[in-house]
Amino acid sequence: MSSLLQDLQARGLIADMANREELERLLAPGAPPLTVYVGFDPTADSLHLGHLIGLLILRRFQLAGHRPIALAGGATGMIGDPSGKSAERNLLSVEALEANIAGIQAQLSRLLDFESTTNPALLVNNADWMRPISILDFLRDIGKHFSVNAMMAKDSVRSRMEAASGISFTEFSYSLLQAYDFLHLNETHGCVLQAGGADQWGNITAGIDLIRRKTEQVACGLTTPLLTKTDGTKFGKTEGGAIWLSPERTSVYRFYQFLIQVEDAQVIQLLRYFTFLPLEEIAALEAQHAAGPERREAHKQLALELTTLIHGEAATADAVRASEILFGGSLEGITEKQFHEVGAEVPNVTLSRTLLGQPGAGLLEVLVAAGLSPSKGQARKDVEAGGVNINNVRATDAKLVLSPEHLLFGEFVLLRKGKRNYALVRFETELTPTEGW
RNA sequence: GGGCAGAUACCCAAGUGGCCAACGGGGGAAGACUGUAAAUCUUCUGGCUUUGCCUUCACAGGUUCGAAUCCUGUUCUGCCCA
Numbered sequence: 476m477s478s479l480l481q482d483l484q485a486r487g488l489i490a491d492m493a494n495r496e497e498l499e500r501l502l503a504p505g506a507p508p509l510t511v512y513v514g515f516d517p518t519a520d521s522l523h524l525g526h527l528i529g530l531l532i533l534r535r536f537q538l539a540g541h542r543p544i545a546l547a548g549g550a551t552g553m554i555g556d557p558s559g560k561s562a563e564r565n566l567l568s569v570e571a572l573e574a575n576i577a578g579i580q581a582q583l584s585r586l587l588d589f590e591s592t593t594n595p596a597l598l599v600n601n602a603d604w605m606r607p608i609s610i611l612d613f614l615r616d617i618g619k620h621f622s623v624n625a626m627m628a629k630d631s632v633r634s635r636m637e638a639a640s641g642i643s644f645t646e647f648s649y650s651l652l653q654a655y656d657f658l659h660l661n662e663t664h665g666c667v668l669q670a671g672g673a674d675q676w677g678n679i680t681a682g683i684d685l686i687r688r689k690t691e692q693v694a695c696g697l698t699t700p701l702l703t704k705t706d707g708t709k710f711g712k713t714e715g716g717a718i719w720l721s722p723e724r725t726s727v728y729r730f731y732q733f734l735i736q737v738e739d740a741q742v743i744q745l746l747r748y749f750t751f752l753p754l755e756e757i758a759a760l761e762a763q764h765a766a767g768p769e770r771r772e773a774h775k776q777l778a779l780e781l782t783t784l785i786h787g788e789a790a791t792a793d794a795v796r797a798s799e800i801l802f803g804g805s806l807e808g809i810t811e812k813q814f815h816e817v818g819a820e821v822p823n824v825t826l827s828r829t830l831l832g833q834p835g836a837g838l839l840e841v842l843v844a845a846g847l848s849p850s851k852g853q854a855r856k857d858v859e860a861g862g863v864n865i866n867n868v869r870a871t872d873a874k875l876v877l878s879p880e881h882l883l884f885g886e887f888v889l890l891r892k893g894k895r896n897y898a899l900v901r902f903e904t905e906l907t908p909t910e911g912w
Numbered sequence: 913g914g915g916c917a918g919a920u921a922c923c924c925a926a927g928u929g930g931c932c933a934a935c936g937g938g939g940g941a942a943g944a945c946u947g948u949a950a951a952u953c954u955u956c957u958g959g960c961u962u963u964g965c966c967u968u969c970a971c972a973g974g975u976u977c978g979a980a981u982c983c984u985g986u987u988c989u990g991c992c993c994a
Contacts, residue, residue, distance in 0.1 A: 736948055740950075769947040771949080798948085848941095850959070851959085855962075856955090859955095859956090860941085860955070861942075863942090873962095892941090893941075893943090894942095
């Protein structure tokens with residue numbers, strides 16, 4: 476077996492393979508580079524952690540000398556994949572899809588090398604070949620090769636057929652479109668392998684079948700396990716929503732913290748999935764973790780590796796430093812420079828300095844203004860439960876009004892709710908009081 | 913088109929004239945114990961100027977001293993018949 480496949484397998488990244496023998500032959504030592512593609516639905520202007528496994532598969536292939544193609548589903552995104560969805564999707568407008576693709580492209584370039592002279596990555600948009608095709612041509616050339624009987628047997632389709640709401644013809648046809656993508660990439664780029672999450676199995680094999688019928692070529696498929704948390708819910712989602720790769724949507728600090736806070740039971744698996752650390756190194760971390768889980772070396776390494784990969788070294792270093800300070804306990808002795816680094820990583824709110832000592836600077840009001848509590852009633856409960864800290868000192872009085880002696884470095888108050896929800900409030904001199912505050 | 917059932921807080925779900933801001937479960941928040949983990953335990957989970965007050969039980973009216981609960985109409989959902 477090729478070292479690439481071996482590595483993927485050892486990392487637990489292979490859920491299933493289609494035409495395994497052929498794939499092993501294509502990846503055998505000395506074989507020429509192959510072309511692999513992974514598709515992404517551009518449902519937002521940023522990718523999130525859920526997309527990352529697929530992206531990293533492409534990166535792994537590229538690092539092994541192969542040619543990765545990232546396919547943005549500009550066309551298929553207009554339809555919506557029924558796989559793994561319980562309900563019919565909302566359709567996106569063309570403009571929204573294009574904006575999303577532009578956003579995603581920027582993120583891809585961090586992970587894939589588009590400039591390489593030997594095996595550059597490629598970003599394609601399936602709208603480019605889907606739009607021009609006429610419905611008659613599609614039905615004749617593509618639809619002809621599919622049996623409705625077989626399509627109805629698919630889990631994703633059958634479960635929706637049994638449900639009361641049913642499935643639209645549009646979504647029913649989805650796998651034909653994805654199959655056509657694979658065929659198209661096979662014909663134009665010699666792509667012989669499609670990878671994706673385990674939920675993509677049916678769509679991938681549909682493409683392989685289509686390629687075989689049209690060209691008599693044996694194409695291959697590879698699926699990765701779906702990542703879930705140990706409670707079965709989706710990985711990479713928090714109450715606040717998905718963990719995005721774009722720092723505008725999820726701050727580097729939050730991204731780093733999300734990984735630091737990963738459950739123990741998962742951290743080793745995530746190291747294997749998401750990092751490029753050699754397996755021996757991961758095994759060493761596993762041993763370290765088992766010996767002293769409270770040191771959380773594996774978590775730190777995971778967060779460091781992945782945050783660096785996505786956000787770069789400088790931003791990661793800031794997030795690490797901010798984390799050390801925020802979770803290091805007292806703010807005693809912190810320098811102004813350090814404090815500013817922390818401030819950059821947590822949500823910021825600016826209030827007028829004239830409020831200090833006034834009712835508008837009441838602790839409850841400020842908690843709501845800072846977004847830490849949804850209402851004053853809730854803020855009151857948070858304080859009474861002992862969950863609110865001012866400058867890392869527990870606040871016990873709900874009637875407390877912030878005054879100049881609470882300020883750090885003359886203008887800041889660092890609020891914390893619970894263990895890890897921080898907000899930096901800045902009392903600025905020049906600011907005109909905002910309505911109501 | 914006809915008949916039946918239902919609509920309660922983030923979700924599920926009790927309540928069928930006053931004791932109801934509304935049982936219970938899930939989810940969420942905070943605290944304790946820890947390690948920024950898991951498990952466990954405790955408290956909270958409509959709003960507020962919080963020993964009290966205000967607004968809620970699909971919507972609009974009505975009966976009543978008093979309605980989530982009774983009546984009328986409307987909208988929506990599910991099921992059955994055509």
